[in-house]
Amino acid sequence: KAGVTQTPRYLIKTRGQQVTLSCSPISGHRSVSWYQQTPGQGLQFLFEYFSETQRNKGNFPGRFSGRQFSNSRSEMNVSTLELGDSALYLCASSFVGWETQYFGPGTRLLVL
Amino acid sequence: DQQVKQNSPSLSVQEGRISILNCDYTNSMFDYFLWYKKYPAEGPTFLISISSIKDKNEDGRFTVFLNKSAKHLSLHIVPSQPGDSAVYFCAASGGGGSNYKLTFGKGTLLTVNP
Secondary structure, eight states, X not given: OOOOEEEOXXXXXXXXXXXXXXXXXXXXXXXXXXXXXXXXXXXXXXXXXXXXXXXXXXXXXXTEEEEEOTTSOEEEEEOSOOGGGOEEEEEEEESSSSSOOEEOOOEEEEEO | OOSEEOOOSEEEEETTSOEEEEEEEOOTTOOEEEEEEEXXXXXXXXEEEEETTOSEXXXXXXXXXXXXXXXXXXXXXXSOOGGGOEEEEEEEEOOSSSOOOOEEOOOEEEEEEO
């Protein structure tokens, strides 16, 4: 069974731009979560989607948004990029959300 | 506030010996706990989990112990191998209901020396 895939793997943007990251969950998984990893803050929860609905949201500004499609694929969007948004963005999937989550390889975003 | 804490940023052990990684939590609503292993530039890889109704779970060389009264869990790796060298994250969730997120500790870098 294929794992969680994320595209692109690497991205370089400049301040003020926006970016969209994509995540395809493991087949059969309906819950997709997004996390941000930075050296100082560790892994922090952004939001979680299940059946195209956002069920839970972390403490991030409104510039961070997401959506989920009917095939459970998910996208995350960050608008008006700031230098501090440089991070590894990780997507994880699970069957219903609260149990074991399986992570993708991440998208490394660098904001210049 | 940090609800999941891994107080040791790093740990170094000899190949063949036991590695013990520790994790403390403060939120009594957590009822499902996981350990992940992470290599640089990769996503975390799930290792082992434990539900709050158990106090021990074993999978091969990996054993997780949960002490609910102390709000403490630990991961034992026996015997340790050089390939185990990675950052280990402890994570917790509120289980069923409305909590659909993992709260992570900041990780412990394990180095297993040949």
